[in-house]
Amino acid sequence: MISALSLRLHFFMFIFFQDLDSREWGASLRAAASEDNVSAIDETLARHPNSIDERDEEGRSALFISLGYGHFPVVEALLGRGAVVSHADSLGIPFSMAVKNGHLPVVEALLGSGADVNHATSNGATPLLMAAYNGHLAVVEALLGRGADVNHSKCMVSLHCVALRRRDTFPW
Numbered sequence: 001m002i003s004a005l006s007l008r009l010h011f012f013m014f015i016f017f018q019d020l021d022s023r024e025w026g027a028s029l030r031a032a033a034s035e036d037n038v039s040a041i042d043e044t045l046a047r048h049p050n051s052i053d054e055r056d057e058e059g060r061s062a063l064f065i066s067l068g069y070g071h072f073p074v075v076e077a078l079l080g081r082g083a084v085v086s087h088a089d090s091l092g093i094p095f096s097m098a099v100k101n102g103h104l105p106v107v108e109a110l111l112g113s114g115a116d117v118n119h120a121t122s123n124g125a126t127p128l129l130m131a132a133y134n135g136h137l138a139v140v141e142a143l144l145g146r147g148a149d150v151n152h153s154k155c156m157v158s159l160h161c162v163a164l165r166r167r168d169t170f171p172w
Contacts, residue, residue: 026054026062033062033078036071045081053084067097067106075106085115093119099127099143102136107143117146 025048032040041062045052055061063083066074079085085094095115098106111117120126128148131139144150 025051027056029054029062030056030060030065033066033071033074034069036066036069036074038073038077041074041077049081052078052081061094064094064097067094067101067103070101070103070106072103072105072109075109079109079113083113085110085113086119095119095127096121096125096130099136099139100130100134102131102134102139104136104138104142107139111142111146117143117148 025044029041029044029051032038032044053061053063055064061083063075063078063085066078093115095107095110096119098110118126118128125133126148128140128143128150131143
């Protein structure tokens, strides 16, 4: 049975949160993503589904933030709700972050949600190059299995440098 105090608290929260705009709901969603809080994400998106791709001043969405922390359950929840995998921030796209960190289950989930296996960053780094550079063999194999182009722009020369362990030649 719900107490009178509990009812007042729920009513206050309902009235208070009704006035939040999508940016504030987006901030709440990003906080939940950073804390690996799937239930808070579900609750927020149930009330404000349009906040899923809201980004902060640096261009980071909840999906991007969850990738930085390696929170796979949050990534699954956000992808299941339709989070856009191609939104870029100042560091790149969420897919690049997952590849660079070597999170194979996340990489596979993002590929399944439409991530571009050959998307190059502003300095020409492809997901295949980032995975090879960081020594993530399983991710390299997954990318090749999904059609990653070893001849993409700078990739051929760069992969050769990675093979020779010449990491000092990369700007990232």
